[in-house]
Amino acid sequence: xxxxxxxxxxxxxxxxxxxxxxxxxxxxxxxxxxAKATIDQxxxxxxxxxxxxxxxxxxxxxxxxxxxxxxxxxxxxxADIHFDYRLALEALESGVDGLRLNPGNISDPEKIALVVSxxxxxxxxxxxxVNFGSLPQDLDPALSIAQKMAEAALRHIRILEKLDFSLIKxxxxxxxxxxxxxxxxxxxxxxxxxxxxxxxxxxxPRQGMIRSAIGIGILLSEGLGDTLRVSxxxxxxxxxxxxxxxxxxLNLREHGATLVSCPTCGRTEVDLVSIAxxxxxxxxxxxxxxxxxxxxxxxxGPGEAKDADVGVACGKGKAVLFKKGQQIRSIEESDIxxxxxxxxxxxxxxx
Ligand code: SF4
Numbered sequence: 048x049x050x051x052x053x054x055x056x057x058x059x060x061x062x063x064x065x066x067x068x069x070x071x072x073x074x075x076x077x078x079x080x081x082a083k084a085t086i087d088q089x090x091x092x093x094x095x096x097x098x099x100x101x102x103x104x105x106x107x108x109x110x111x112x113x114x115x116x117x118x119x120x121x122x123x124x125x126a127d128i129h130f131d132y133r134l135a136l137e138a139l140e141s142g143v144d145g146l147r148l149n150p151g152n153i154s155d156p157e158k159i160a161l162v163v164s165x166x167x168x169x170x171x172x173x174x175x176x177v178n179f180g181s182l183p184q185d186l187d188p189a190l191s192i193a194q195k196m197a198e199a200a201l202r203h204i205r206i207l208e209k210l211d212f213s214l215i216k217x218x219x220x221x222x223x224x225x226x227x228x229x230x231x232x233x234x235x236x237x238x239x240x241x242x243x244x245x246x247x248x249x250x251x252p253r254q255g256m257i258r259s260a261i262g263i264g265i266l267l268s269e270g271l272g273d274t275l276r277v278s279x280x281x282x283x284x285x286x287x288x289x290x291x292x293x294x295x296x297l298n299l300r301e302h303g304a305t306l307v308s309c310p311t312c313g314r315t316e317v318d319l320v321s322i323a324x325x326x327x328x329x330x331x332x333x334x335x336x337x338x339x340x341x342x343x344x345x346x347x348g349p350g351e352a353k354d355a356d357v358g359v360a361c362g363k364g365k366a367v368l369f370k371k372g373q374q375i376r377s378i379e380e381s382d383i384x385x386x387x388x389x390x391x392x393x394x395x396x397x398x
Contacts, residue, residue, distance in 0.1 A: 048297070050270040053241040056172045056214050058099055059123025059144035063172075063216060063273050064241030069299055070274040071290040072099040072243070073283040074127070079109035079116070086119045088283065093122055095287040096302055099274065101125040101147060110137035117142045125174070132158040139165045145216075147174045150206040151183075151199075163210045172214035174243055175203040177230075179221035193229035196221065200234055215240040216274070220247035224262040231271050241273035248278060255279040256289045263293050301336035304391075307351050307358070308341040315343035316363040317380045325384050335395050339387065340369075349374075357390045359383055370394075 055065025063070055073092055077084040079102045089100050104110050104126045110133075117124050125145035126138035132153050135146055139162070146166060150159045150173070166173055177200045179192065186195045196219045207215055217240050219230035227246055235242065246262040249255035259277040266272050277289040294300035308323040309315075323341045330339060340358025342348030348360025352369040359366040359378070366383050368375045370390055378386045 048268065048270060048299070051235055051242075052239075053273055054213070054239045056216060056241060057170070058125065058172055061098055061123050063099075067273070069267070069272055069294060070098045071096065071287060071294070071300075072101060072125075072274050072276040073097045073286045073290075074101045074103070074276065074278075076283055079103055079105075080112050082112040082115040085112070085116050089116070089120045089122070089124075092283055092287055093120065095284050096291060097122060097283075097287045099123050099125060099145070101127050101145075101276075103127045104134050104138055107134065107137060110134045110141065113138050113141040113143055132162050135162045136165055139169055139171060143171065145172050145174060147176050149175055149177070149203050151203045159206060160210060163207060163212045166214070167212055170214065172216055173207065173212070174216040174218060175200055175207075176218045176220070176243070177203070178247055179223070179226065191229070192221070192223075192226050193219075193233050196226075196230040197233035197237070201237065204238060204240070213240075216243050217241075218243040218245065220245055220278075222246065222248045222258075224258055224265075227262050228265050231266055232269070235271050242271055243274045243276070244272035245276040245278055251280045252285050252289075255281075256285075259289060260293050260296070264297065267293070267297055267299060304330040304333040304335065304337040304339055306330055306339050306341065307355055309343045309347060309351070311343050314346060315361070317343070317361040317366070317383075319343045319361060322361075322380075322383050326387060329384070329388055329391075333391065333395065337391065337394060339391065341383075341387075356394060357387060359387065 053064035056063050061070055075085050075088050077088050123144035126143045127147045128134045130152050153159050177196050182195050200217050221227045244266050246259045249258040277286045279286050291302040306327050311319045326341050338355040340352045340355035342351050342360045352358030352360045353372045358369045364380045366378050
């Protein structure tokens with residue numbers, strides 16, 4: 048896959064753009080003013096593999112809490128700020144690693160200059176985030192929505208460039224998947240900056256993961272995207288899991304175990320749905336990039352199970368266990384989960 052060449056920037060210790068791996072972001076859903084709850088949620092996300100976290104900063108109390116939060120977490124922290132330059136200045140002084148801020152929404156040029164100067168002094172990048180729902184009213188009505196989104200982003204970008212600031216990241220998000228894809232295509236060849244991609248307000252997990260996988264997947268397959276967030280109406284850990292599954296599906300990142308399981312059919316003679324669900328729940332804790340197969344019968348089962356690091360091909364009340372392409376032994380249906388766990392633990396211990 049040829050990736051678009053973008054300028055490399057650094058958010059804390061995470062490289063974004065250039066040749067860096069596509070980074071997974073999420074956003075806390077706690078009240079940022081409640082520093083303890085926010086820290087606890089970020090720590091949980093760190094354990095899931097989240098690489099960059101963003102917190103909403105609606106007021107000065109939230110901006111001041113960033114200082115406490117920043118000290119307790121390992122991953123880079125981005126402050127999400129709208130309109131109020133004082134919150135941006137406070138966030139920068141708190142030591143955040145990035146800002147999400149649209150400079151065009153701060154009307155006084157002197158106040159914008161203060162924020163940009165502080166960000167520059169600290170080498171803190173600014174993400175310009177254009178959303179379909181908040182486009183300026185004075186854009187050329189002849190433009191398509193995607194073109195308007197790109198044009199709105201360019202306005203913000205020009206403000207930063209005029210202030211000789213280039214640590215920029217850009218996102219253009221809409222709920223509508225084709226609009227979002229077109230907006231990124233519009234902007235990609237006009238700027239050198241890295242792109243943060245996602246489908247905004249994509250809904251609850253069932254709908255949102257599909258919308259996000261299609262939108263983000265198409266963009267990634269066109270080489271667009273340097274960081275991503277899957278926005279879901281759910282706990283943010285679901286966003287991180289979904290983001291890695293999208294990246295893993297395109298072979299762009301490795302992260303934890305991958306479960307290969309068949310859909311079951313009239314040939315299945317074990318309770319494969321329960322077994323696969325239990326294996327999936329267990330695999331959440333595995334950090335190594337293992338492929339684990341749980342297959343229902345001897346038609347496709349042995350092939351997939353052999354191809355995996357470890358797997359089972361089930362028959363009537365029994366299964367054959369495979370490891371690294373070799374048939375190991377036959378096991379009872381009731382032992383499938385325990386035997387797989389034993390083999391996986393052995394494999395992880397030897398890595
Ligand atoms: S692997 Fe076997 S049981 Fe599973 S869907 Fe395919 S044919 Fe059916």
